[in-house]
Amino acid sequence: MPSDSNVQALDGREPARLAALARYAILDTPPEQAFDDIARLAMMVCGTQAAAVALVDRDRAWFKAAIGVDARELPRSQAISERILRTRATVVISEMLADPRGAASPLHIGERPVRSFAGAPLLTADDHVLGAVCVADDAPRTLSALQREGLEVLARQAMQLLELRRYAMDQRRQLDERDATAQRVERAHAELEAQHARLLDTARRDQLTGLLNRNALAQLLQDPDQVQRLQSSGYCLILIDVDHFKQVNDRHGHLLGDRALRAVADVVSASVRETDVAVRYGGEEFLVALPRTDLAHATEIAHRIRERVEATALPFVLTVSIGVAPGDPELDRPEQVFDRADQALYRAKASGRNRVVVDDTLRV
Numbered sequence: 001m002p003s004d005s006n007v008q009a010l011d012g013r014e015p016a017r018l019a020a021l022a023r024y025a026i027l028d029t030p031p032e033q034a035f036d037d038i039a040r041l042a043m044m045v046c047g048t049q050a051a052a053v054a055l056v057d058r059d060r061a062w063f064k065a066a067i068g069v070d071a072r073e074l075p076r077s078q079a080i081s082e083r084i085l086r087t088r089a090t091v092v093i094s095e096m097l098a099d100p101r102g103a104a105s106p107l108h109i110g111e112r113p114v115r116s117f118a119g120a121p122l123l124t125a126d127d128h129v130l131g132a133v134c135v136a137d138d139a140p141r142t143l144s145a146l147q148r149e150g151l152e153v154l155a156r157q158a159m160q161l162l163e164l165r166r167y168a169m170d171q172r173r174q175l176d177e178r179d180a181t182a183q184r185v186e187r188a189h190a191e192l193e194a195q196h197a198r199l200l201d202t203a204r205r206d207q208l209t210g211l212l213n214r215n216a217l218a219q220l221l222q223d224p225d226q227v228q229r230l231q232s233s234g235y236c237l238i239l240i241d242v243d244h245f246k247q248v249n250d251r252h253g254h255l256l257g258d259r260a261l262r263a264v265a266d267v268v269s270a271s272v273r274e275t276d277v278a279v280r281y282g283g284e285e286f287l288v289a290l291p292r293t294d295l296a297h298a299t300e301i302a303h304r305i306r307e308r309v310e311a312t313a314l315p316f317v318l319t320v321s322i323g324v325a326p327g328d329p330e331l332d333r334p335e336q337v338f339d340r341a342d343q344a345l346y347r348a349k350a351s352g353r354n355r356v357v358v359d360d361t362l363r364v
């Protein structure tokens with residue numbers, strides 16, 4: 001059963017008042033100097049022994065600041081500030097013993113019960129009473145007009161403090177939300193970039209072998225920086241063509257043919273450096289560009305590729321023919337180097353396959 005005073009407080013506006021109080025998020029927060037100062041000033045202004053800044057919750061009056069009294073909260077049924085909620089005005093009780101409701105207050109100042117009380121309402125802009133700035137004494141006393149006005153000024157100041165505190169909290173929350181949103185946007189952006197990079201990479205890669213495809217090579221050759229990087233300090237091109245691959249397909253089937261192509265691509269990848277560019281150039285044809293590499297070294301790599309392909313564990317022997325050509329950015333255009341590597345490859349095919357032929361064209 002709600003108490004008598006609660007019944008009176010539980011009027012139509014009570015849910016809205018409690019909602020207003022909740023918006024300040026003040027209940028059960030630790031003491032704060034600014035509210036302690038208000039209580040101390042109230043005590044000084046009114047010349048009393050005790051003071052409090054009280055907020056009236058659903059079932060209790062809770063003290064944000066309390067000086068000189070022995071409790072941090074009271075059941076709402078026993079709180080004098082309850083009366084301020086109903087009157088919405090300053091309440092002064094000069095002698096509690098002469099006041100039936102006040103006499104029930106369990107508050108003590110030291111050993112002695114509270115005998116006099118005054119409280120000014122904490123009034124919100126939308127006219128809700130959240131609680132009161134109160135003073136109390138263990139002797140009967142009344143307030144002068146000036147003291148009463150001082151208490152009311154302090155109640156307005158306490159309300160300002162509550163507003164400022166709420167504003168600061170709102171600002172903090174908005175900042176936190178903004179930070180969280182910025183982080184979400186950043187994460188989404190990074191994910192999009194990663195997706196974009198994955199898509200680009202997929203578009204640049206040959207599906208079967210994972211090597212760069214011919215489109216990627218064409219793009220690369222349109223990028224002056226990349227061309228510059230590939231050509232700098234001399235480079236070599238290696239062209240690799242699988243021998244009698246039509247027969248492989250015809251005899252062993254297309255699936256095994258695919259497996260053979262993947263095996264060649266794996267050998268090529270494993271034989272070159274990260275900085276080299278390995279491309280599946282045609283169906284069973286591969287191109288490797290080796291920047292900063294002399295012909296002797298490129299030829300060595302070509303032989304290694306040829307040997308490793310031949311040694312690959314497949315149900316048949318797989319071989320490749322290879323043409324190697326050096327490029328000098330001062331003397332050759334890239335197409336010329338390619339042509340010479342192609343000629344060398346042609347000679348490797350024509351002279352029996354499964355071999356490396358090095359371009360020996362004299363350049364002037």
Ligand SMILES: Nc1nc2c(ncn2[C@@H]2O[C@H](COP(=O)(O)OP(=O)(O)OP(=O)(O)O)[C@@H](O)[C@H]2O)c(=O)[nH]1
Pocket residue numbers: 208241242243244245246247249253254255256257258261282283284349353
């Ligand atoms: N399994 C498979 N076969 C392919 C693929 N791309 C091209 N080929 C086959 O590769 C074969 C190439 O045959 P050719 O160009 O006649 O050359 P070759 O049989 O290797 O003969 P030489 O190059 O003269 O030694 C064709 O049968 C194509 O169908 C592929 O992705 N998978």
